[in-house]
Amino acid sequence: MAKLELKDVRKSFQSLEVIHGINLTVEDGSFTVFVGPSGCGKSTLLRMIAGLEELTAGEVHIGGQRCDHLLPSARGMAMVFQTYALYPHMSVYENLKFGLVNQKLPKVEIDARIRRAADILRISELLSRRPSQLSGGQSQRVAIGRAIVKEPGAFLFDEPLSNLDAELRVKMRSEIVSLHRRLKSTMVYVTHDQVEAMTMADRIVVLREGTVEQIGAPIELYARPRNQFVACFLGTPQMNLLKAKIQSTNSKATGLAIDDGRATIDAAANGTNALVGADCKVGIRPEHLTLSDNGPIKGTVIATEMLGSETIVFACLQSGENVTASVRGIRSLPQGTAVHLSVSSRFVHVFDDQGLALPSLRPWREDYLEA
Secondary structure (H helix, E strand, C coil), rough: CCCCCEEEEEEECEEEEEEEEEEEEEECCEEEEECCCCCHHHHHHHHHHHHHHHEEEEEEEECCCCCCCCCCCHCCCECCCCCCCCCCCCCCCHHHHHHHCCCCCCCHHHHHHHHHHHHHHCHHHHHCCCHHHHCHHHHHHHHHHHHHHCCCCCEEEECCCCCCHHHHHHHHHHHHHHHHHHHHCCEEEEECCHHHHHCCCEEEEEECCCEEEEEEEHHHHHHCCCEEEHHHCCCCCCCCCEEEEEEEEECEEEEEEEEEHHHEEEEEEECCCCCCCCCCEEECCCHEEEECCCCCCEEEEEEECCCCEEEEEEEEEECCCCEEEEEEECCCCCCCCCEEEEEEHHCEEECCCEEEEEECCCCHHHHHHHH
C-alpha cells in the first residue's frame, strides 16, 4: 500500500498540451476513480503514473519517494489494461507466473503468490486452462490476478470492464470493490462510465480537457457539483438545465423565474450573494421533479420511457425548453398530456452565467441523504 502524489504534472505532444498542471493526492488504501468524457486525458494521466508515458513537467511520488524518473517495473505499481493481453499459448498458471519469473523470485514464493491470488479471485480451478477456454469475466479476473501476484504498492486500472457485456460489468464492478476491501490497497481506476465511478469510488476526480474540474466523494459531487459540467456529467438521466432570472432573495430562499417568467420556484439559500435581476441557469435532477395537480412547472408530454420501477417523462415547456422527470412506478402519460411538476427548494441548483454554482444556493449533501 502507498500514498500517490502528483505535483504540477503536465503532458504535451509537440505544441499541444493535453494535461494542464494537475496536482492530486491519492491517499493510502483509497479507491480513486478518474472519470470524464473521451479525450479528457484520464488514460494519459494514468499511463504517466505507470511510467508508460513520459512527463513533460511535474513530479510523481509514491510512498513519499519520487518515481517519475524510474522505469515502469521499478515503480511498485501494477496495471490492468482494457484488453486482457493474456498469452494464448500459456495456461492461466503460466500467465500469472510469467512476470514473477522475470523478477527472479524463488519458485516456492512464486507458487505461493499464484495460489494466494487464485484463491482471492476464485480462479483456482482455472489454473490449467488456456485463455481460449475462459469467459470474458474469467479472463478479466486472470488479468487482475497478474497484477495481484506482483504485490504492488498501487493498482492502476485502465477501463478494465469496457469489453464486457452489461450484466457482467455489474458483477465485475462489485468483485473489484470487494477485492479492494480485502487487499486494502491503493487503487486508481479510469472510466468514462459515471455509473462505475459513482458505485465504486471512495473519491472521484472529474476531468475535462486535461484539467481537474472537481474532486470529492461520490455523493458530494452528485449533491454539490461545483459547475454545470460536473452537474450534468454525473447522473442518469442528466440534470435539467433551465434558463432563469433571480426575482427575489433573502437569507432563507431565493425566488427564481423560469419558463420565460411563466413559473416561479424557490432555491434554499445560505446567505444572499445572488443579485436580483441577474440571469442564471437552474439545475434540477429528474428524480427531484414530481407530478402534482398544481405544480408551478407546466409542460406537455412529448415521450415516456417505462422502466418498470420508474417512468421517465420527457416534457416540453411553453418556452420551448425540455425537461425530464423520473417518476416512481408505471405511469401512463400519452404524448400531448399536460403535466404539472413540482420541486423542493432544497434540491434546486443555481449556476451563474459562467456555469459556476452559486455558493449560497448549493444544496446540502444532507438533503440528498435524507431524500
